[in-house]
Amino acid sequence: MTTTATQEPSGRPGPGADSGAALAVLPGVLRAALGWTDAHRARFALPDDVLEPHTQVNGTLKPLGELAQLGSTIQRTTAPGTPEHEVAGDLVAYAWEQVHEGALLLELLRAEPFAAYPYEIYAAFAGYGLRHEGFEALARPLTATRAWAHTEQHANRQLGLVNSERRVGTPTHTDAGAVLSRTWLGGLSEPWMFEGPSGYALTHTVFHLTDWGRMPDRVPEKIDGYLRTWLPAWTDGCLESGQWDLTGELLAVAASLPGTAPAGLLDTVWPVLAGVQHPTGCVPETGAPAEDPYPFIDCYHSTLVTAFAAALSLRSLRPPEQTDGPPPGRERRTA
Numbered sequence: 001m002t003t004t005a006t007q008e009p010s011g012r013p014g015p016g017a018d019s020g021a022a023l024a025v026l027p028g029v030l031r032a033a034l035g036w037t038d039a040h041r042a043r044f045a046l047p048d049d050v051l052e053p054h055t056q057v058n059g060t061l062k063p064l065g066e067l068a069q070l071g072s073t074i075q076r077t078t079a080p081g082t083p084e085h086e087v088a089g090d091l092v093a094y095a096w097e098q099v100h101e102g103a104l105l106l107e108l109l110r111a112e113p114f115a116a117y118p119y120e121i122y123a124a125f126a127g128y129g130l131r132h133e134g135f136e137a138l139a140r141p142l143t144a145t146r147a148w149a150h151t152e153q154h155a156n157r158q159l160g161l162v163n164s165e166r167r168v169g170t171p172t173h174t175d176a177g178a179v180l181s182r183t184w185l186g187g188l189s190e191p192w193m194f195e196g197p198s199g200y201a202l203t204h205t206v207f208h209l210t211d212w213g214r215m216p217d218r219v220p221e222k223i224d225g226y227l228r229t230w231l232p233a234w235t236d237g238c239l240e241s242g243q244w245d246l247t248g249e250l251l252a253v254a255a256s257l258p259g260t261a262p263a264g265l266l267d268t269v270w271p272v273l274a275g276v277q278h279p280t281g282c283v284p285e286t287g288a289p290a291e292d293p294y295p296f297i298d299c300y301h302s303t304l305v306t307a308f309a310a311a312l313s314l315r316s317l318r319p320p321e322q323t324d325g326p327p328p329g330r331e332r333r334t335a
Contacts, residue, residue: 022266023317025274026310033307034087036281041091043296046098051107057117063300065121068095070308072128073212077311096125102132109135113142116151116161123164140170149173155182156201159208180209185223191230196246199234203249206256213256213312224257235269244276245285245302248309255312266313273306
């Protein structure tokens with residue numbers, strides 16, 4: 001992947017970056033991406049046989065979990081009373097209905113007590129205030145086992161499990177700082193070694209570290225500086241190779257950094273990604289933009305990521321009082 005920088009390491013906009021260019025396109029990008037997602041919510045519905053062993057998790061529970069996770073972050077990041085805030089909240093409520101208000105996740109946990117994914121999906125709802133007492137009653141002893149503490153995972157995935165434990169409110173099974181140091185990003189890897197898999201590992205390390213952009217101050221100073229220096233080159237390489245999904249994730253990372261937003265980077269990249277967005281609101285994962293609508297499986301994730309990154313970018317570029325809304329309110333628990 002080519003890594004020609006579009007922005008100087010100092011944070012100044014490179015050629016073609018106009019001050020305010022991101023803010024000019026971001027509201028429309030966010031509305032269109034959420035509108036497409038809302039119009040296709042039925043495609044996130046779980047099949048009747050979701051609990052059967054032959055059902056593919058990546059094509060059923062994974063998309064729904066992503067809808068819950070990214071929708072809840074968008075809802076918390078947008079201003080109450082805005083259409084974006086309301087649509088995002090409706091999408092999370094729809095996802096909660098699909099898992100039978102947590103009861104289906106409890107069945108999954110009973111069937112696969114060794115698996116982390118039911119817990120991680122549940123944590124997306126728990127962080128939003130939607131809880132199921134029966135699920136947590138079973139999860140507590142399971143997460144205290146030696147097997148849970150010694151599940152063999154890549155470091156960024158283990159960091160995700162630590163963040164899930166924080167959301168649910170159970171003791172973390174290991175130290176987050178020690179796990180972070182073992183990640184590609186935590187090791188401040190040579191930037192020219194960046195490619196697709198390491199890029200996604202990097203973005204998810206930041207998402208788990210910051211609780212999906214909600215806690216930027218968790219990013220250590222050295223990692224903050226490293227990202228501010230190299231994100232422009234990496235995003236430029238993604239734009240050149242048509243990696244729109246990864247571009248969106250890198251933009252979400254840029255908007256999750258502590259302190260001043262990297263406005264030059266956002267002003268450079270957002271107009272390009274906005275130009276790729278289909279008139280219907282969806283964004284392809286990769287490749288040249290097409291006139292015909294994309295198949296759901298080829299664009300749902302990149303469209304959700306675009307909406308997520310747009311909401312975080314608007315928050316980072318606007319004064320806090322314009323974007324920060326209260327949490328969803330009192331927790332809703334089911335038995």
